[in-house]
Amino acid sequence: MARLTAIGPRVHRVTSLRRREAMMGFLFVTPVVLGFVIFNIGPIIASLVLSFTDYNILNPSPRWVGLDNVRKALGEPLFRTALGNTLYYTALRIPLSIAIAFVLAVMVKRASLSSRFYRSAIYLPSIVPTVGSAIVWVVIFNPQYGLLNRALGLIGIHGPGWLTSPVWAKPAIILMNLWSIGGSFVIFLAGLQDIPSEYYEAACVDGANAWNQFWRLTVPLMTPTILFNLVMESIYAFQVFEAAFITTGGGPLRATYFLALYIYDNAFRFLSMGYASAVSWLLFVMIMAFTVAVLRSSERWVFYGGGEQ
Amino acid sequence: MDLARERVTRRVLLRTLVCTAAGASLGACGPKTTPQVVKETQVVRETIEVVKEVTAAPAPEVKLTLWHHWGGTREPLMKKALDDFAARNQGLTVEPTLIPWDRKEEAVLTAVAAGQAPDVLMLNAAEMPPYALNKALNPIDDMVAQVGIQAEEVYESDWKASSYAGKQWGLPQTVGGAAFLLFFNTASFVGAGLDPTKPPATWGETLEAATTLLKKEGDEIKQLGLLTGVTSWSWLNFLAENDAAWLSPDGREVQMDNQGAVEALEWIVHVTDAQGGAERVAAFTSAGGDADPFMSGRAAMTYQGVWQYYIIKTNAPELEYSSALAPLNRGKWHEANYGPHLYTLPAGTKHTAEAWKLLLWLTREAGGCDFLTAQLRPSPWKACNENSPVSKVADYWPVVLSALDATRAEPLTPLFNRFASIWDEMLEKAMHHQSTAAEAIKWAAAEMSRANEEFWAKQ
Numbered sequence: 001m002a003r004l005t006a007i008g009p010r011v012h013r014v015t016s017l018r019r020r021e022a023m024m025g026f027l028f029v030t031p032v033v034l035g036f037v038i039f040n041i042g043p044i045i046a047s048l049v050l051s052f053t054d055y056n057i058l059n060p061s062p063r064w065v066g067l068d069n070v071r072k073a074l075g076e077p078l079f080r081t082a083l084g085n086t087l088y089y090t091a092l093r094i095p096l097s098i099a100i101a102f103v104l105a106v107m108v109k110r111a112s113l114s115s116r117f118y119r120s121a122i123y124l125p126s127i128v129p130t131v132g133s134a135i136v137w138v139v140i141f142n143p144q145y146g147l148l149n150r151a152l153g154l155i156g157i158h159g160p161g162w163l164t165s166p167v168w169a170k171p172a173i174i175l176m177n178l179w180s181i182g183g184s185f186v187i188f189l190a191g192l193q194d195i196p197s198e199y200y201e202a203a204c205v206d207g208a209n210a211w212n213q214f215w216r217l218t219v220p221l222m223t224p225t226i227l228f229n230l231v232m233e234s235i236y237a238f239q240v241f242e243a244a245f246i247t248t249g250g251g252p253l254r255a256t257y258f259l260a261l262y263i264y265d266n267a268f269r270f271l272s273m274g275y276a277s278a279v280s281w282l283l284f285v286m287i288m289a290f291t292v293a294v295l296r297s298s299e300r301w302v303f304y305g306g307g308e309q
Numbered sequence: 310m311d312l313a314r315e316r317v318t319r320r321v322l323l324r325t326l327v328c329t330a331a332g333a334s335l336g337a338c339g340p341k342t343t344p345q346v347v348k349e350t351q352v353v354r355e356t357i358e359v360v361k362e363v364t365a366a367p368a369p370e371v372k373l374t375l376w377h378h379w380g381g382t383r384e385p386l387m388k389k390a391l392d393d394f395a396a397r398n399q400g401l402t403v404e405p406t407l408i409p410w411d412r413k414e415e416a417v418l419t420a421v422a423a424g425q426a427p428d429v430l431m432l433n434a435a436e437m438p439p440y441a442l443n444k445a446l447n448p449i450d451d452m453v454a455q456v457g458i459q460a461e462e463v464y465e466s467d468w469k470a471s472s473y474a475g476k477q478w479g480l481p482q483t484v485g486g487a488a489f490l491l492f493f494n495t496a497s498f499v500g501a502g503l504d505p506t507k508p509p510a511t512w513g514e515t516l517e518a519a520t521t522l523l524k525k526e527g528d529e530i531k532q533l534g535l536l537t538g539v540t541s542w543s544w545l546n547f548l549a550e551n552d553a554a555w556l557s558p559d560g561r562e563v564q565m566d567n568q569g570a571v572e573a574l575e576w577i578v579h580v581t582d583a584q585g586g587a588e589r590v591a592a593f594t595s596a597g598g599d600a601d602p603f604m605s606g607r608a609a610m611t612y613q614g615v616w617q618y619y620i621i622k623t624n625a626p627e628l629e630y631s632s633a634l635a636p637l638n639r640g641k642w643h644e645a646n647y648g649p650h651l652y653t654l655p656a657g658t659k660h661t662a663e664a665w666k667l668l669l670w671l672t673r674e675a676g677g678c679d680f681l682t683a684q685l686r687p688s689p690w691k692a693c694n695e696n697s698p699v700s701k702v703a704d705y706w707p708v709v710l711s712a713l714d715a716t717r718a719e720p721l722t723p724l725f726n727r728f729a730s731i732w733d734e735m736l737e738k739a740m741h742h743q744s745t746a747a748e749a750i751k752w753a754a755a756e757m758s759r760a761n762e763e764f765w766a767k768q
Contacts, residue, residue, distance in 0.1 A: 054767070057422045058443035144530060144592040158528070161588035166741060252591065253737045268414040269726040271439055 047277040055274035057267070062274060069278030079279065081254050082262040085170065086283075089258060090237040093174050097233050098226060101181040105188035106218065119189065126182030134246040137176045138163065166253040173256050176243050184229045191225030192218070223302040231291055238287045259283050371663050374427035375405045376420075378413065378650070382623055386683050390676040394667060401663055414726075421445045426655035428664040429671075434470035434485060435542075435648035438560075438723040440655075441473045442768075447654040448476040452665050458673065466646035466718035467689035473721050479651030480672040481689040483681065486716030487709045488614035489546040489635045489644035491515075496629045497522055497532065497609035508633040512550070512576050515610075515636045520583050522609035533593050534584055536608040539577050539736060541729035543612065545645035547573040549717040552640030560722040563761055566754035572638065574739050574746035587740040604628055615709055619684040632705050634712055642717035647725075649689055687713065724760055731756045 051069060053062035073079045108118045125133065140147045141162035149159030160168040195218065203213050241260035244250060250257035250265075259279065267276035379387040384407065391403045406427065408416045414436075420426050421440070432440065440446045458480075460468045467481045495505040501521050509515040519534030539547070548555055553569025556562070581590050593602040602608035604625040612635060621628055634643045652668045654661065670676035678693035687694045687709050700706045722728065735753035738744045744752065 056439075056443065057418050058439060058445045060422070138594070142592050142594075143588065161592065164588045164591035166737075249733075251733065251737055252587070253741055253743060254734060264415075265726075265730065268418055269730070270724075271418070 047280055050274050051278035051281050053274040054272075055277070056271045057273045058271060065274070069275045070282065072275065073279050073282060078254070078257070079262060082257050082259045085255065085257055086238060086240065086259045088170055089174060089240055090234065092171070093177060093237045093240075094230065094233050096174065097178055097181045097184060097237075098229055100178060101184035101229065102188050102222070102226070104181075105185050105192055106214070108185075109189060109192045119186070122185050123182035126180040128180070130180075130242040131246060133179065134176065134243050137172075137179075137243075138247050141172055141176075163248055164252060166255040169248055169252060169255040173240070173243050173247070176247070177240065184233060187229055188222070188225055191222050195221050220303045223298075224304060227294070227298050227302050230294055234290055234294065235287055238283060238290070370400050370402065371660050373401060373403045373429060373660060373663055373667055375403050375429045375431075375667065376408050376417065376427045377405060377431040378408055378410050379431075380407050380409065382619070383680075383684065386680050389683075390671065390680045393679075394670045394676055397670075398663075398666060401666070403667060421655060424657055426657060428654070428658045428660055429667050430653050430655050431482070432479065432651050432653050433648040434479075434481070434651050434721065435725045437471075437478055437651060437653065438473045438721050438725070440653070441476065441478045442723050445656055446478045447656055447658065447661065448478060449480070449654060449665070449668075450477050453477055453480075456669065462673070462691060463689050464691065464713045464716070466716045467649045469718040470646055470649055470721065471651055479653035480668060481649035481651055482672050482677050483650045484615065484687055484689045484713055485646035485649035486644060487687065487712035488646075489543060489612050490614065490617075490708065490712060491610060491633045491635050492603060492613045492617060492630055493610040493633070494603070494606065494608075494629065495631050497606070501609075505631060508631070509636050510633075511636050512638040516576070516580055516583065519580055519610065523584050525585075530585055530589060530593075532606070533590065533602060533608040534610065535580055536590075536593050536602055536611040537577060537580055538612055541732035541736070542647065544573075544732045544736065545647050545719055546612070546635060547577065549642040549645040549719075550635060550640045551638040552642070556720045556722060558720050560720050560724075561761070561765060563754055563757040565757060566751055569639075570750050570754075571747045574736070574750055576638070577736070578739050578742075578746055581740050587737070601625075603630075615686045615712075616684065618703070618705060619686060622685065632708050634708060634715060641715075643712060643715040644717070645719050646716045647719050722761075724757075724764055727760050728757055731760070 050062060052064060052066055054065045054068075055062035104118075104122055108115045108122070111118065143149055143159060143161045143164060146159075146162070148162065152159040162168050162172040199217055199221070200213060203217055208216065239260050240258050241264065244256040244258055244261055245264070248256045250261045260283075263276045263279050263283070266272045266279065375391070377387060387405065391405055395402050408431075417426075417430065417432070426445070430446075432446075437446070441448075463471075463481060464484060464486060467485050470485050471477055471479050471481055491508060493505070493508055498505040498508075503518060503521060509518045515535060522532065522534035523530070524532035537543075545555065548565075548570055551569045551573045553565075553567055553573060555565040555570065557564060581587050584590055593608055601624070603611040603613070604621060606628075618632075621630065637643060652671050654664050654668065658664050671680070673690055678688050678690065678697075681688045681693070682697055682699055685699050685703055687697070687699075694700070694710065697706075703709075731753050735749045738752070739746045739749040
């Protein structure tokens, strides 16, 4: 009883303190939560409702059409072209960006002396606004006086039209966007720095060379980071928009007409906001399906350490 | 005083901050008043009469909002026009917002949909019909009649472009004509043995001149003969030059599947192929400034609008060039008027009378005229051009005035952006030889008809 009397007020004080801290915590997160609900959740729900309507943004009375928008999209040749372009872009962009960011991170970690410079140099392009960088890339890709074709010319290669060629425009956009892999690179670098050096020392003692260390130690230990970057990169890749919007407008011959451009055109240029909402949800379903598939597959190839896979 | 008790806790601090912010916000939302100090006798407690200076309820100042697209070197000119307006209209000020041209749709549409449109909105005539059809603009017929504006005051094609569905929705600030003139480098003409006083007047002569002016070194194009810069928007000019139709006057029937349209597209393909093909020619993009192919001497001829004179004067004052009406094939119109820039009054404006004053100032009155004169370009209002000081200093003035009279008024349609997207694809199909000109025209006309029928069926 005496013990209880002694502890009682302390417990009360702790509970009161916790409650006050919780209140302060809620107070500080409230703006973010409110902003998310009003500016993200609200429009998401609104777009879901609008996707079942024929809604022209200038006319405030949407007309219910059920699944007509989805049916229309699936039968529309231009939707299929945009979908094909988006899948092509995603299929090439994801492995390339992951591989390049990973290799660069490994190289920068090894070159520890100058890594601060390289870290900055590789990350910097990812914070340059796409509008600015896209204009620079237009000049670089210019078949007539662009740097890239001039450089190729020095080694005897006649460069293509890049952004003006229906065949090369998509690879050009991929190349352009690979310039901003800084985000993935930094995450890989952080992941690499988390690998204890004792593992490598032990591998050295066991006689593993650099190649074996990379494939049997670095890569398996980095699989959780690879998974994270894979998911993030796929979300970005499916939504590719700005580079094509600025440099090609979707051309030539619709070669760079991606789904996000198709959505934009329908929403704002053709005033079919209901249809654009439906296509947005189709895109969301695709991204979600891809993400779920990747996460499911991760059970087989992601190594979380401690014998748990 | 017990300072320990009086210390400011986080809660008190937050509460104070929130109250201060709320007070400041409410204060900022209050109406701005023009201070007019008057003396007022006020009875105070204990019946002591004091004379006190107080701020009386004045006429509230009206701040008009204006959205426009005049960036770059035109922004200070626009600012001057608005400052002049404010100086002449006591109590009226204008808050301009520059809307970038390439993102205008999303900015304007979302604002209109949210009921947050400005008092005065700059809108290209080609893009006006959906706004008119959906009652997002106020018709101005009554105000036009009240002021006594006559159709004859404006070039015919510009006047027609400001009306849709029997009502007038805005007044033009710029001309929609003289937007497709042939600019040519006179030094290049002389160098190639061509007479700069006799620029090409027909499609045949233009093709010949383009081939003559083309300079190549091996596979590299050093100078393009003619930069057609053909896009969806300029496509209508080629139709006008060949007297080809594309849409019925009421906009309900697509008429583009015709021989004139096929010939126009064939000619574009010929000119492009004669200079190295679509991929090579597309490398000569009009990037403006030093990168502009015509201003930097990398294209000997180009189609450009009347705005180009000022741009050349600003960016390449040493360029030796001249201009002429766009060459014809078998039409009588040298170009198509697919859209002067209009000033409109969006629905829901709180200050209609004041906004109308600003609209008039930026179009019919001195504000619009001075703004264009400073850019060495004509106004759609004939009176401004007749007395324009530019006419005395600009040798191109007769060409510009002729072009304004030789511009075909085009039918307006709420589907212009959709059609433009179809034309882009059509042009690329033909220029990249994915289909013949005839096939591309047939495909485009069918797509346009499909979109048109679908749209009107829902109205």
